[in-house]
Amino acid sequence: MVDFLELREQFPILGQEIHGHPLVYFDSAATAQKPQRVIDAESKFYETINAGVHRGAHELAARSTVAFEEARAKVAKLVGANAEEGQEEIVVTAGATAGLNLLATAFGNASLGRGGDAAKRFALKPGDEIVVSKAEHHSVLLPFQELAYRTGATLKWFDLTDDGRIRSDTADEVITNRTKIVAITHISNVTGAITDIAPIVKRAHEVGAIFILDACQSVPHLKLDFHKMDVDFAAWSAHKMYGPTGVGFLYGKRELLEALPPASFGGSMVELAWMDKPAQYMEPPARFEAGTQPVAQVVAAGVAADWMREIGMENVEAHEKAITAELLKLNDVPGFRVLGPVENKDRIGTVSFDVEGVHPHDVGQFFDAQGIAVRVGHHCAQPVHRHFGLFASSRASTGVYNTVEEAKQVVETAGKVRPFFEV
Structure with a gap:
């Protein structure tokens, strides 16, 4: 009790x-307030093991890397994702907005032919459809609206019931054989209504579409298992789950992350780089984590995830x-x-x-x-x-x-x- x-x-x-x-x-x-345990975790990181991860051979770098990856695994356990090395399904982002923009940008890159044959499943062209809903936060609506503009795809949306629920019962009508992406909120940040996503996910997969879940408002409030829910991608922010600001997470099925081309470029995400030919990029999740990661915040978010599971x-x-x-x-x-x-x-x-x-x-x-x-x-x-x-x-x-x-x-x-x- x-x-x-x-x-x-x-x-x-x-x-x-x-x-x-x-x-x-x-x-x-x-934004949720932070328990003392989370506040202490971020402070302790800076006091004891602050160093870049996956970069140095010195002891602090090793300890920092272990703490960072352990935190990733804790977050994975909270949402029912794979955490085993080589099968990780959690990508560190700057927040849910960054995660959703990562996907929209990566799909756009695939539409330009980047990522080779494996990435063709994400490519869009005129006549294809992207489906959202009227209940979406702008962080869902705008990235995929812009993706539609860039690729010539058509943006469609689920309507709402009188009391603001997404009309899941119209999935067979809204999602067609031309639909390539379905991006839907799990819980509206305005109405608090929990979306019945099962028929939407089922229909999306029937037509071969990718299903993306905005889980910002559900991760802090519901027991989730993304594997059982069969969502392809999901994004959320740490600061709403009693963790720090400036960090979030993107879940993706492993096979999809392996096929998805990168969206941001720089240090830590490249295996080999040349002057005269395209780079060879790291396996996920590193492929999507260009630059210096918010390590202290990720470690503290891992503490928040454990704290939530304990409750x-x-x-x-x-x-x-x-x-x-x-x-x-x-x-x-x-x-x-x-x-x-x-x-x-x-x-x-x-x-x-x-x-x-x-x-x-x-x-x-x-x-x-x-x-x-x-x-x-x-x-x-x-x-x-x-x-x-x-x-x-x-x-x-x-x-x-x-x-x-x-x-x-x-x-x-x-x-x-x-x-x-x-x-």
């Missing part, structure tokens, strides 16, 4: 006051479900409208809401004055806001450190917003 109140004490940032009130942090969908993602789901039930009562506050499913089913505790007559920025400032941190704006997902007839919203999103009592405080504070602004 996990004592989440005791677990909360591991987060030093939560002990402070904001505007004279104890901090209540409900912005984990943007148990099933326990995280159960804990956050109770908090979500309370947050959904925002829909009952006069003048408030929750964007997304209002039933506490197949969703997480990311609850965006519109307040009639009050701008989201004013809503956010009112909450902040009470010591409550929520997000305001379009959350880098403008099409889904347009689906609800809006340009922006306010958003409360849960982490393991939140409590039902804090969620009740959010709902109670919400009831004071419109009277304060005399709406």
